[in-house]
Amino acid sequence: MNMLTMKNRFLLVLALIIGLTTACKKKDDDPQPQVQLPAFRTNTIDYNTLTPTTSYRTSFLDKNGDSTVDRTEGRERLRMFKGLFAYIGTATKDGDVIDSATISNLFANENTAFTGAYADLNGNTFSIKSATAASLTNKQDVDNFLEHAFGRMAYISQFSGDVASKGVPGKLGTYLVDENGVEWAQIIQKSLIGGYHLDYIANVMLVAGLNADNSKLVAGKNYTALEHNWDVAYGFLSINDIYGLNGTADGVTPATNGGESYLGAYTWEYNRKNFGKVHSAFLKGRAAIHNNDMAEVQNQAKIIRNILEFAVGAAANGYMVKASNPATVEASRAHAFGEGYGFVYATRFCKLTGCTDAFSNGLMNDLFTSSVTNFYDIIASQFTGVSNKLKNKFNIQ
Numbered sequence: 001m002n003m004l005t006m007k008n009r010f011l012l013v014l015a016l017i018i019g020l021t022t023a024c025k026k027k028d029d030d031p032q033p034q035v036q037l038p039a040f041r042t043n044t045i046d047y048n049t050l051t052p053t054t055s056y057r058t059s060f061l062d063k064n065g066d067s068t069v070d071r072t073e074g075r076e077r078l079r080m081f082k083g084l085f086a087y088i089g090t091a092t093k094d095g096d097v098i099d100s101a102t103i104s105n106l107f108a109n110e111n112t113a114f115t116g117a118y119a120d121l122n123g124n125t126f127s128i129k130s131a132t133a134a135s136l137t138n139k140q141d142v143d144n145f146l147e148h149a150f151g152r153m154a155y156i157s158q159f160s161g162d163v164a165s166k167g168v169p170g171k172l173g174t175y176l177v178d179e180n181g182v183e184w185a186q187i188i189q190k191s192l193i194g195g196y197h198l199d200y201i202a203n204v205m206l207v208a209g210l211n212a213d214n215s216k217l218v219a220g221k222n223y224t225a226l227e228h229n230w231d232v233a234y235g236f237l238s239i240n241d242i243y244g245l246n247g248t249a250d251g252v253t254p255a256t257n258g259g260e261s262y263l264g265a266y267t268w269e270y271n272r273k274n275f276g277k278v279h280s281a282f283l284k285g286r287a288a289i290h291n292n293d294m295a296e297v298q299n300q301a302k303i304i305r306n307i308l309e310f311a312v313g314a315a316a317n318g319y320m321v322k323a324s325n326p327a328t329v330e331a332s333r334a335h336a337f338g339e340g341y342g343f344v345y346a347t348r349f350c351k352l353t354g355c356t357d358a359f360s361n362g363l364m365n366d367l368f369t370s371s372v373t374n375f376y377d378i379i380a381s382q383f384t385g386v387s388n389k390l391k392n393k394f395n396i397q
Contacts, residue, residue: 103153
């Protein structure tokens with residue numbers, strides 16, 4: 001092989017090496033193709049733009065500028081709560097004799113039980129019953145307790161024209177109680193604030209509900225399943241675009257609850273220090289879902305759950321304290337007892353706090369014992385004992 005041939009081969013190999021190097025360098029310098037974002041993820045939401053007075057309804061938009069918020073289901077669930085108690089309330093307010101079967105039908109949304117302004121609710125495919133204690137494995141026990149309470153409420157409605165006393169059902173002041181001094185309307189309502197309102201929002205929508213799909217839009221809608229679950233939770237808590245209407249900075253308490261009801265109202269009454277944080281947490285959580293920032297979604301869900309749970313525990317404690325005061329008129333004490341007993345039952349749904357059926361039942365058994373079977377015989381130390389246990393459990397100062 002002559003020198004020319006060897007030189008030619010060397011140049012050829014060198015050219016190939018240079019060519020390959022150039023080709024690789026050109027490929028590395030080429031811009032990488034960008035990941036195609038879904039149509040509803042065209043921008044991120046800056047959490048710093050959300051304030052305590054930012055509207056929930058108008059803050060979350062699709063690429064066309066249309067709101068992706070749909071609170072209809074949550075609001076309908078709240079109206080069902082109101083419709084149920086519109087009927088139960090006629091026993092005390094109007095002296096009507098009410099029917100336990102009708103209460104059960106309203107609870108289960110069966111047999112077109114809703115009437116008047118609530119008649120349209122009969123068309124919903126869901127019910128109070130289906131959502132009550134939905135996070136518990138022993139849901140049937142809660143249903144049975146409530147059905148018993150419905151029967152007692154219907155029974156005492158027959159005596160709204162009588163004056164109540166120990167052993168005699170009727171009106172104790174303006175409150176309708178049974179022969180044991182128990183105001184069943186309050187027990188039903190406060191038990192459902194725990195079993196229906198708190199449990200479905202905090203233990204279903206903001207726990208299992210957070211596992212919903214966030215990668216695609218629900219068919220025919222402009223929101224994801226996860227966005228919708230968060231909206232259901234917000235709509236069930238509040239009918240307002242700003243929870244409490246006059247949402248406030250953390251630690252600042254508005255003068256009123258802004259027209260909220262049930263759990264939303266009691267959160268203002270019994271957790272005022274943190275009331276202003278609820279709206280901000282719902283806003284930031286919804287924005288985090290939009291941003292697909294699941295760690296932040298979980299953070300905000302936990303904030304909401306803790307605030308709502310504390311309100312339930314503090315309400316139970318507050319009413320136990322009111323019921324224990326011997327200087328308070330008996331009717332007011334009985335009313336406080338009914339509310340407190342219902343909230344004591346509701347504490348079993350405060351799962352982040354570590355409450356259980358056993359804890360709740362234990363408090364109830366501290367009030368009604370083998371020797372004390374009615375409100376009139378409960379002594380102050382029993383109320384105080386229950387109050388102390390609630391304070392320890394919920395860290396109430």
